Amino acid sequence: SQQGEEDPQALSIQEGENATMNCSYKTSINNLQWYRQNSGRGLVHLILIRSNEREKHSGRLRVTLDTSKKSSSLLITASRAADTASYFCATDSQGAQKLVFGQGTRLTINP
Amino acid sequence: GAVVSQHPSWVICKSGTSVKIECRSLDFQATTMFWYRQFPKQSLMLMATSNEGSKATYEQGVEKDKFLINHASLTLSTLTVTSAHPEDSSFYICSAGTRIETQYFGPGTRLLVL
Numbered sequence: 699s700q701q702g703e704e705d706p707q708a709l710s711i712q713e714g715e716n717a718t719m720n721c722s723y724k725t726s727i728n729n730l731q732w733y734r735q736n737s738g739r740g741l742v743h744l745i746l747i748r749s750n751e752r753e754k755h756s757g758r759l760r761v762t763l764d765t766s767k768k769s770s771s772l773l774i775t776a777s778r779a780a781d782t783a784s785y786f787c788a789t790d791s792q793g794a795q796k797l798v799f800g801q802g803t804r805l806t807i808n809p
Numbered sequence: 810g811a812v813v814s815q816h817p818s819w820v821i822c823k824s825g826t827s828v829k830i831e832c833r834s835l836d837f838q839a840t841t842m843f844w845y846r847q848f849p850k851q852s853l854m855l856m857a858t859s860n861e862g863s864k865a866t867y868e869q870g871v872e873k874d875k876f877l878i879n880h881a882s883l884t885l886s887t888l889t890v891t892s893a894h895p896e897d898s899s900f901y902i903c904s905a906g907t908r909i910e911t912q913y914f915g916p917g918t919r920l921l922v923l
Contacts, residue, residue: 729910731910733914739917740902740914743912790909795841796858796909797843798855799852799855800852801851802851
């Protein structure tokens with residue numbers, strides 16, 4: 699399966715700053731999701747955005763989706779040390795019945 | 810929320826042995842479960858789709874005779890890594906859900922083959 703691209707691959711910022719991660723994908727999708735993974739652990743679902751939605755908020759998270767560019771962004775505002783993790787986008791492509799994950803962004807929040 | 814468990818959480822084995830990893834949905838039934846492999850600092854790669862009552866569907870490049878999948882019931886899928894070799898050392902993660910867009914991930918199993 700062809701995975702999407704995420705950038706940056708790694709991001710290091712100071713606590714309190716905003717963090718933005720981007721995801722691009724290749725096929726038409728039903729929806730796109732963002733997950734967080736702490737080191738050596740399973741995945742935690744953060745937010746789902748459907749193909750007919752352009753923006754979605756959940757607490758300090760803001761997700762945008764541009765289906766014409768096949769891209770999405772995840773913004774974490776007022777970052778905290780506990781936000782340190784890897785973040786992955788995953789797409790549910792039309793007709794595929796499976797999730798395809800992006801390469802991921804390793805986010806480090808420095809106290 | 811829904812919970813998916815995996816057992817064992819980590820395993821160390823000698824090269825040539827077989828290792829079985831269990832994935833259980835604890836409070837819901839799942840006709841489909843997914844198995845992923847994740848190498849250090851990389852993303853999740855789908856290995857196969859486990860279907861209750863039928864054969865698993867493997868992704869291109871995944872050897873079905875090496876990675877045996879059995880979906881024995883609506884709450885249990887097992888992945889057996891046969892004749893494991895050091896290159897099979899990885900983090901194996903399963904997911905389950907009633908719909909593809911609603912997947913719950915297990916905590917993962919770390920396999921180290923010596």
